Amino acid sequence: MKKILVIGANGQIGTELATALVKVHGAKQVVASDIQPAGKHPELSYETLDVTDAKRLAEVVRQHDIGEIYHLAAALSAKGEEHPEWAWNLNMTGLLNVLEVARQAKLAKVFWPSSIAAFGPSTPRDNAPQIGPMDPKTVYGISKLAGEHWCTWYAEKYGMDIRSLRYPGLISYSAEPGGGTTDYAIQALFAAAAGSDFTSFLDADSTLPMMYMPDAVRATIELMSAPKENLKTPGSYNLAAWSFSPGELVAIIKQRCASFEATYKPDFRQGIADAWPRSIDDSSARQDWAWAPAYSLVEMVDDMLMHLATRNP
Ligand code: AKB
Numbered sequence: 001m002k003k004i005l006v007i008g009a010n011g012q013i014g015t016e017l018a019t020a021l022v023k024v025h026g027a028k029q030v031v032a033s034d035i036q037p038a039g040k041h042p043e044l045s046y047e048t049l050d051v052t053d054a055k056r057l058a059e060v061v062r063q064h065d066i067g068e069i070y071h072l073a074a075a076l077s078a079k080g081e082e083h084p085e086w087a088w089n090l091n092m093t094g095l096l097n098v099l100e101v102a103r104q105a106k107l108a109k110v111f112w113p114s115s116i117a118a119f120g121p122s123t124p125r126d127n128a129p130q131i132g133p134m135d136p137k138t139v140y141g142i143s144k145l146a147g148e149h150w151c152t153w154y155a156e157k158y159g160m161d162i163r164s165l166r167y168p169g170l171i172s173y174s175a176e177p178g179g180g181t182t183d184y185a186i187q188a189l190f191a192a193a194a195g196s197d198f199t200s201f202l203d204a205d206s207t208l209p210m211m212y213m214p215d216a217v218r219a220t221i222e223l224m225s226a227p228k229e230n231l232k233t234p235g236s237y238n239l240a241a242w243s244f245s246p247g248e249l250v251a252i253i254k255q256r257c258a259s260f261e262a263t264y265k266p267d268f269r270q271g272i273a274d275a276w277p278r279s280i281d282d283s284s285a286r287q288d289w290a291w292a293p294a295y296s297l298v299e300m301v302d303d304m305l306m307h308l309a310t311r312n313p
Pocket of ligand 1: 077078115117140169170180181182183
């Protein structure tokens with residue numbers, strides 16, 4: 001049986017997605033890869049891979065008899081604004097290399113994540129629709145919108161099976177996020193678990209769509225295993241769980257850690273957040289492949305604090 005390649009397996013999503021894929025398909029079927037010399041999943045074959053190196057990517061696909069790719073290596077919104085050319089090259093060259101190797105090696109399926117960053121100021125801020133105005137204002141967002149179009153182009157031109165989700169801000173404890181605007185929420189929870197105070201780089205009332213990583217991983221696996229004929233929405237699916245602001249998150253944390261204190265010092269990331277929707281309409285995902293989040297916001301906070309407490313006893 002052909003194997004699954006996870007690109008970016010040491011990253012925030014890849015770390016947990018690789019573990020979940022092993023549970024579904026078994027360790028022999030999953031190959032982890034990342035730019036670092038060593039992997040995080042000792043039970044898996046690991047390849048050091050810079051996804052912008054097309055030759056090396058093709059070699060890994062051939063060597064391991066790969067049939068499916070989950071391509072998760074990317075520069076995120078805040079880091080992308082600081083290093084625009086690097087971010088564009090990683091996000092676009094990486095995706096084009098994956099799509100091209102998938103075409104040439106006739107892979108069965110590709111998964112590639114888009115993001116709420118593909119939306120912009122002309123998108124309705126509440127219940128951002130599946131199809132509607134999109135005018136991203138960050139290099140990351142532009143790369144996500146362009147990537148969505150490239151995925152559709154390859155799918156239509158070559159009949160390839162390419163699946164994609166517009167992830168909201170993802171909250172997790174297993175691996176560091178890679179320089180995003182929604183990272184403030186993770187920083188708040190890590191600070192609370194460590195008994196430290198927290199300085200938010202977003203305003204107290206800056207509401208954004210968010211999701212707990214176990215739900216995002218399950219959504220990815222459910223989308224990838226859905227029958228193709230059910231996927232009636234072209235391109236990348238909107239995906240949602242709940243929305244909250246830094247002030248609302250701090251209030252929930254304070255109910256659990258009374259001494260937790262937060263201050264607000266918005267920086268350039270505030271401008272990024274202001275151009276993103278506050279909430280997302282994910283009814284297409286709910287209709288086409290029965291998407292539904294499992295964790296409530298409060299359950300996410302409790303689960304994060306519980307896991308972080310066992311990491312920092
Ligand atoms: C970011 O903040 O850049 C990411 C995203 C919303 O895609 N977490």
